[in-house]
Amino acid sequence: MSTSSQTLQDEASVDEFFNVVATETLALFEYLEFEFLYEFDVFAPSKRGRTREHQPPELFRGFLHCYYSDIYGIRPVTRELQNTLVWLSCGFDSPPSRDTVDRFLTDLEHVIDEVFDWLVEQAAGRGLLDATYRIDSTDVRAMPSDPDASKCYDSTADEYYYGYGCTIVSTGQKIPIAAEFTESKQASEETAMRVTRDALAVATPIWMVGDSAYDTLDWHDHLLAAGVVPVAPYNPRNTDDPKDIEYRVEDRIEEHADDVQLKQSILDETYDRRSQVERTNDAVKDCGLGRTHARGRVHARAQVYLALCLRLVVAIANYERGDNPGSTIITL
Incomplete structure (x- = not known):
């Protein structure tokens, strides 16, 4: 299979591609939408008018995928998100740059505890x-x-x-x-x-x-x-x-x-x-x-809360799929 997105789009639509390839990453995000991240001021466009090449929901999914795969750190995360199947599964139109990944994590550090709280509400609403x-x-x-x-x-x-x-x-x-x-x-x-x-x-x-x-x-x-x-x-x-x-x-x-x-x-x-x-x-x-x-304390705190967020996402995915919410893995 070609590793270029253009080739993938020539061979079949992205939807068809997803129907053929079932991955844990897709299962991880099947029952949650992360558009609520747009509500945080920290993710607003730059005052100088520069728009974001990649959006918060796909970048958050990218980090969750990497943590689920035991991949940590800006360089390793960026490298993982160059994989065509991975960046497509996370919702990207193209793989993000290292600067984009780094900038998103820096922004996320300001609101990661509120993101965690939102996921707790999702778990509570499901009776977990x-x-x-x-x-x-x-x-x-x-x-x-x-x-x-x-x-x-x-x-x-x-x-x-x-x-x-x-x-x-x-x-x-x-x-x-x-x-x-x-x-x-x-x-x-x-x-x-x-x-x-x-x-x-x-x-x-x-x-x-x-x-x-x-x-x-x-x-x-x-x-x-x-x-x-x-x-x-x-x-x-x-x-x-x-x-x-x-x-x-x-x-x-x-x-x-x-x-x-x-x-x-x-x-x-x-x-x-x-x-x-x-x-x-x-x-x-x-x-x-x-x-x-x-x-540094700030980066370490962000990683801790990302781990807490991932635990909730996995529990919710397993619950929705009829599997054990207590499991830390998703079984396809």
Whole structure:
């Protein structure tokens, strides 16, 4: 088959070409339209009158395709988008230049969290959320040459590494619904509260589960005030006078709600579902969150959110195709 678009157009129409060649890339974008990107001012034409040779939707599809294929970085992405089948599948009329790819990513960095929020809404509208939210932080490895990366310690592997962190709230079948990029894996209480509020803005669950790092009064009281039951193990090291309880919520309910009771067996059963957030973290890492291939905090943050976006796109595509939304691959 010829690699030129002209030859392809001579042999058959693009529509016929797509009917013959079924690719994961086409399946990835079959059920989502990305024209909403035009609503962002950052993608408006230049004030000097220069129009865009390539448009935001096709470039966003191009980056998602590359991340799905484990291709990162401006040069590798540009090189991949020179492939005729790839740029046609992503909606391009012609392959983009390196400058075009670089400029789009720079613009996208300003609104990538809002793009993520839009995709969360698409997942919620399809019923992919459930009544249990889970919150956790994970590491994001970076290149040692990254000047903004923090030196961190991984106690599990007993090793130091350079990187960042990401606090994620997930639900359903490995669906991230709120996230924040952080300087290191250990997130602050302020970050936990901010991500929790973002998650509750999507929908109100029945339960929210976290490990003992979330054993704080503000986190528990905020959730209880919202009608959500927080489930995090009580950490006796947080006080000089430890209580005889397993979960902080036991004390909060006893103190503030005389007519509410929770059996510890129910709390235990709910907390046992916390491991789902670790599977979500692994799923998002499969989509590119695990290791950044960019230098600097701004570029690393964009890559993390692109990975989160890809995870949502894959889940939605699998759901619409009648496959498992929890899978990180699309089966043709």
